[in-house]
Amino acid sequence: MKKTIFFTSIVIALYLLYIIADIVIFQWNSLxxxxxxxxxxxxxLLIVLGFVTYKNFPYKNKAV
Numbered sequence: 001m002k003k004t005i006f007f008t009s010i011v012i013a014l015y016l017l018y019i020i021a022d023i024v025i026f027q028w029n030s031l032x033x034x035x036x037x038x039x040x041x042x043x044x045l046l047i048v049l050g051f052v053t054y055k056n057f058p059y060k061n062k063a064v
Contacts, residue, residue, distance in 0.1 A: 002058045
C-alpha cells in the first residue's frame with residue numbers, strides 16, 4: 001500500500017509541476033488575482049505532496 005501511495009503522489013506531483021511550469025512560462029503576464037491564488041494553491045499542494053512522498057518512501061534502509 002505504501003508503494004501505491006508513493007508512486008501515485010509522484011505522478012500527481014509531476015502533473016502539478018507541469019501545471020505550475022505552464023502558468024509561469026506562458027501565462028505570467030496575464031495573471032490576475034484569481035490566477036495568483038490558483039498558482040499559490042498549486043504550489044502549496046505540491047509541497048504537501050512532497051511531504052507525503054517523503055513520508056511514504058518505501059525503500060528506506062532500516063537499521064538492524
